[in-house]
Amino acid sequence: MASETALHRHSAPHRELMRRYRTHYSRSEFRMSVLLSLLYFAASVVVSFYAINYATESASNSVTDIVLSNVRAFDVDALFAYGTLLLVAFITLLLLAHPKRVPFTVFALGTFYFIRSAFTSLTHLAPFPSMPPNGDWGVLIGHFLFGGDLFFSGHVGVCFLMALIFWRDKVLRYVFLAWSLYMSAVVLVGHYHYSIDVASAYFITYTIYVLCVKWFPKSFAVFHADPVPLP
Numbered sequence: 001m002a003s004e005t006a007l008h009r010h011s012a013p014h015r016e017l018m019r020r021y022r023t024h025y026s027r028s029e030f031r032m033s034v035l036l037s038l039l040y041f042a043a044s045v046v047v048s049f050y051a052i053n054y055a056t057e058s059a060s061n062s063v064t065d066i067v068l069s070n071v072r073a074f075d076v077d078a079l080f081a082y083g084t085l086l087l088v089a090f091i092t093l094l095l096l097a098h099p100k101r102v103p104f105t106v107f108a109l110g111t112f113y114f115i116r117s118a119f120t121s122l123t124h125l126a127p128f129p130s131m132p133p134n135g136d137w138g139v140l141i142g143h144f145l146f147g148g149d150l151f152f153s154g155h156v157g158v159c160f161l162m163a164l165i166f167w168r169d170k171v172l173r174y175v176f177l178a179w180s181l182y183m184s185a186v187v188l189v190g191h192y193h194y195s196i197d198v199a200s201a202y203f204i205t206y207t208i209y210v211l212c213v214k215w216f217p218k219s220f221a222v223f224h225a226d227p228v229p230l231p
Helices: 002-011 013-025 028-057 077-097 099-122 139-146 154-165 170-189 195-215 217-223
Strands: none
Touching: 013 028, 013 099, 028 099, 028 217, 077 099, 077 154, 077 170, 099 154, 099 195, 099 217, 154 170, 154 195, 170 195, 195 217
16 A cells, blocks of 8 residues: 555646645645744844854954965855755755655754854854955845855854754655755864854754754644555
8 A cells, every 4th residue: 555655646746736736725824934044044134144244344354264274265155156056955855845844944944044144143254364356246145155154154053953853754864964064164264253153053053953953843733744645
């Protein structure tokens, strides 16, 4: 029976996708949780925008760093920017493929950006002096990618957060862990972040994930709920 269901899903992926959307979005409670999570995330992005502004405008002096002081800076703008855009696209596709993943993932991302904005607003170091000049990526992308929000690394943190969220899926777990290591290497060799920004991101992000599991238990349960069999 299980093999027939798997074969059925493989032969009609569009039907399976439609079934997922009908199953979840037919419930008003799920629709409300999606709406609330999206509003929560949008608010976190706005707060993050102003926190980056504040940190950038208030930046003081750079400091020495045991890693950056001993490794020359490389121009890795393209690896950094395209790696970020690809990450956003990949997460979006994962959520579109399984709507049950949306509320908890988006709530977790919103919580991540709210907490990171608080950290960003506390201390305002200038970037390491040897960081290469950034290319022209546009005002909005440049603001979020190359602002003065150094502590803690959002790019490393988001990748690790996704690894924790998708931990039960072995493939996705290792994809996002590898992505976090890739981002760690890029931001360090590009001198975009201090080494403490990268190292601390793993510990702070783990705490954020634990908080989200406690704060959003219903969305967490929906995320890990067994799929409804095909009729």
